[in-house]
Amino acid sequence: MNVKSLVKLGKGIAGASGLVSVIATAAFAEEITIATVNNSDMIIMQELSSQWEEQTGNSVEWVVLEENVLRQRATTDIATDGGSFDIVTIGAYEAPIWGAQDWLVALDDFDDSYDYEDIFEPVRNGLSANGTLYAVPFYAESSFTFYRTDLFEGAGIEVPSEQMTYDDFAAIAAQLHDPDNGVYGTCQRGKAGWGENMAFVGPLVNAFGGRWFDMDWNPTIDSAEWSAAISYYVDLMNNYGPPGATANGHNENRALFADGKCATWVDATSAAGYIFNPDESSVHDKTGFFQAPKQVTDKGTGWFWAWALAIPKSSQKVDAAKEFLAWSTSKGYVELVGESKGWVAAPPGTRQSTYDNASYIDAAPFAATVLNSILAANPADATRDPVPYTGVQFVAIPEFQGIGNYVGQQVSAALAGQQTVEQTLANSQRFAVREMTKAGYIK
Amino acid sequence: MARSVTTARKTANTIVAGALGLLMFFPVLWIIILSFKTEGDAIKAPLEILFNTGWTTESYGTVQARSNYFKHFSNSLIISLGSTFLGILIAVPAAWAMAFVPAKRTKDVLMWMLSTKMLPPVGVLVPIYLIFRDLGLLDTRTGLVFVLMMINLPIIVWMLYTYFREIPGEILEAARMDGASLREEVIYVLLPMAIPGMASTVLLNIILAWNEAFWTLNLTAAKAAPLTAFIASYSSPEGLFYAKLSAASVMAIAPILIMGWFSQKQLVRGLTFGAVK
Numbered sequence: 001m002n003v004k005s006l007v008k009l010g011k012g013i014a015g016a017s018g019l020v021s022v023i024a025t026a027a028f029a030e031e032i033t034i035a036t037v038n039n040s041d042m043i044i045m046q047e048l049s050s051q052w053e054e055q056t057g058n059s060v061e062w063v064v065l066e067e068n069v070l071r072q073r074a075t076t077d078i079a080t081d082g083g084s085f086d087i088v089t090i091g092a093y094e095a096p097i098w099g100a101q102d103w104l105v106a107l108d109d110f111d112d113s114y115d116y117e118d119i120f121e122p123v124r125n126g127l128s129a130n131g132t133l134y135a136v137p138f139y140a141e142s143s144f145t146f147y148r149t150d151l152f153e154g155a156g157i158e159v160p161s162e163q164m165t166y167d168d169f170a171a172i173a174a175q176l177h178d179p180d181n182g183v184y185g186t187c188q189r190g191k192a193g194w195g196e197n198m199a200f201v202g203p204l205v206n207a208f209g210g211r212w213f214d215m216d217w218n219p220t221i222d223s224a225e226w227s228a229a230i231s232y233y234v235d236l237m238n239n240y241g242p243p244g245a246t247a248n249g250h251n252e253n254r255a256l257f258a259d260g261k262c263a264t265w266v267d268a269t270s271a272a273g274y275i276f277n278p279d280e281s282s283v284h285d286k287t288g289f290f291q292a293p294k295q296v297t298d299k300g301t302g303w304f305w306a307w308a309l310a311i312p313k314s315s316q317k318v319d320a321a322k323e324f325l326a327w328s329t330s331k332g333y334v335e336l337v338g339e340s341k342g343w344v345a346a347p348p349g350t351r352q353s354t355y356d357n358a359s360y361i362d363a364a365p366f367a368a369t370v371l372n373s374i375l376a377a378n379p380a381d382a383t384r385d386p387v388p389y390t391g392v393q394f395v396a397i398p399e400f401q402g403i404g405n406y407v408g409q410q411v412s413a414a415l416a417g418q419q420t421v422e423q424t425l426a427n428s429q430r431f432a433v434r435e436m437t438k439a440g441y442i443k
Numbered sequence: 444m445a446r447s448v449t450t451a452r453k454t455a456n457t458i459v460a461g462a463l464g465l466l467m468f469f470p471v472l473w474i475i476i477l478s479f480k481t482e483g484d485a486i487k488a489p490l491e492i493l494f495n496t497g498w499t500t501e502s503y504g505t506v507q508a509r510s511n512y513f514k515h516f517s518n519s520l521i522i523s524l525g526s527t528f529l530g531i532l533i534a535v536p537a538a539w540a541m542a543f544v545p546a547k548r549t550k551d552v553l554m555w556m557l558s559t560k561m562l563p564p565v566g567v568l569v570p571i572y573l574i575f576r577d578l579g580l581l582d583t584r585t586g587l588v589f590v591l592m593m594i595n596l597p598i599i600v601w602m603l604y605t606y607f608r609e610i611p612g613e614i615l616e617a618a619r620m621d622g623a624s625l626r627e628e629v630i631y632v633l634l635p636m637a638i639p640g641m642a643s644t645v646l647l648n649i650i651l652a653w654n655e656a657f658w659t660l661n662l663t664a665a666k667a668a669p670l671t672a673f674i675a676s677y678s679s680p681e682g683l684f685y686a687k688l689s690a691a692s693v694m695a696i697a698p699i700l701i702m703g704w705f706s707q708k709q710l711v712r713g714l715t716f717g718a719v720k
Binding site for chain 1: 483486487509510568569572573576581582660661664665666668672675676677678679684
């Protein structure tokens with residue numbers, strides 16, 4: 001055999017082995033389908049997932065849906081064992097319920113480099129059922145008060161060093177309310193829904209000493225505490241809120257605040273990244289923040305929420321899905337986002353290492369307050385009186401979604417002046433009693 | 444004698460008709476306007492949006508960069524054309540039989556077919572989902588073609604039945620006397636006469652299938668998702684996506700709007716077929 005033939009043979013072998021390796025990669029490469037919501041953190045994850053695809057040879061198909069559609073779609077698929085999705089995005093409300101129903105794959109077996117202890121304990125607890133972690137977080141949030149530093153200074157209002165009461169908060173809103181100059185004293189959610197107006201009203205009721213259910217699961221919506229809280233909310237919004245507040249949810253209020261129309265706003269800590277972004281907000285350099293107010297108690301005054309990723313039991317590609325989750329919710333991923341998209345865009349509220357990172361702290365002036373709010377939110381002890389449930393702004397039972405939506409509609413109707421607070425609470429109580437009886441909680 | 448219509452009355456009619464037309468078209472017009480605004484501008488007060496903000500195509504660029512429009516478009520096209528074609532294939536013989544050789548219970552059968560449209564789709568979601576899962580039809584275009592054909596079939600049969608009833612049976616009898624087979628009778632005699640009705644049935648069903656959102660959202664994931672899923676991906680209670688949602692909506696409705704615009708004569712003629720005889 002001459003040299004030329006040898007070279008040819010060598011090339012042939014190299015080519016063949018290359019082909020074999022391509023075929024082998026293709027044979028073992030998996031395509032996972034992820035159902036997710038459309039928010040800025042997930043958009044970043046979609047963009048960066050190509051790096052994971054390159055590293056592993058696997059590929060990702062994204063199905064992006066509106067949050068309520070996603071819930072319904074994922075529920076149908078999981079309950080029927082459809083197997084359409086390998087990973088679903090769920091919130092702190094669904095994770096413990098779905099986990100307890102054995103719909104999700106346990107996620108407590110990632111290797112040591114994942115460092116579970118680095119994830120904040122309230123976040124881990126909020127995504128667990130019976131001590132098992134069923135979803136891994138990609139961001140977590142609490143609520144706090146955004147305020148306009150320039151308006152506070154102009155009116156001579158001192159920024160509180162300790163948690164203020166809702167009465168003090170209303171007095172500040174009254175002082176800063178100046179609709180003639182396009183500034184409203186306060187902007188709060190008014191759009192009906194358990195994840196919209198009830199996200200603000202829930203912690204407000206907690207602050208006024210109220211609770212959804214007593215220890216025997218009897219609804220307590222017609223209590224004096226609820227009455228005081230809802231009356232306060234309706235008066236506050238009617239006197240010092242923007243017109244048409246019943247149409248305003250998180251998005252609308254965020255836009256109003258960013259446009260300089262609101263003096264105060266109690267809402268998600270995750271909105272801070274937007275409000276402090278000079279490209280998006282006209283008040284990025286004149287916004288401050290302090291804790292959400294308290295009233296008769298300081299328990300449960302800031303909500304707790306996390307968006308997390310979970311693997312349905314119906315998935316046929318659990319290993320690849322776990323590999324993706326271990327990458328996308330790792331410390332390394334937070335660093336990747338910080339370095340490629342800017343540290344202010346790094347997923348907040350999930351890992352201690354993010355808050356130990358000087359680059360993040362420099363880029364996000366709100367970081368320490370956000371962290372304190374998240375650590376202070378305790379879903380297991382969020383009310384003045386004892387309760388049989390967990391959750392700050394929601395009750396972690398499947399029936400809550402329907403009850404929360406109904407009460408949200410009633411509160412919205414009260415805000416619109418279509419009915420009195422008494423009628424609102426009576427209707428809500430009646431509905432809650434009926435639903436809880438139907439579900440077998442009360443006889 | 445034709446009734447004389449005064450100019451004032453004509454003007455009033457024109458104004459009222461124009462106002463009604465604008466009222467009906469306004470939501471679409473507003474979506475088109477918002478799609479050419481930035482996210483920040485899109486949430487301002489309506490008058491401010493119209494007169495105090497600039498115009499941009501950035502939302503279209505972002506939507507195209509973030510989503511695969513053409514994949515969704517081709518899925519929509521295949522699903523709507525496929526389901527309509529399959530529906531027509533089944534409905535023509537059914538409507539022929541009901542129109543020209545009615546049985547004692549034909550009217551009842553027609554009413555029963557229509558009654559299936561009154562059932563809330565969510566009521567049969569789980570059984571259909573389970574059947575699709577077992578047949579491996581979840582997230583497939585074949586599955587959607589089949590299910591959309593099924594839900595639109597009553598409308599297709601009813602429309603064709605109505606058009607066929609307008610055609611005198613004697614013409615078909617004459618064809619039969621001349622030795623035409625049943626197949627020839629339908630293809631060479633009946634269908635050419637029913638072309639306006641057929642055209643409007645086809646157009647209407649393409650529109651219905653194109654716009655169908657319940658089944659297309661519930662039975663698809665990543666592969667067979669049509670334009671309805673493409674729009675749904677820009678709806679979010681957290682984060683500002685109004686301009687992008689509007690741009691996605693415009694991109695989704697544009698093909699069907701253009702098709703409707705060019706075929707409106709056929710559509711109107713078909714829908715009023717028989718009324719002016």
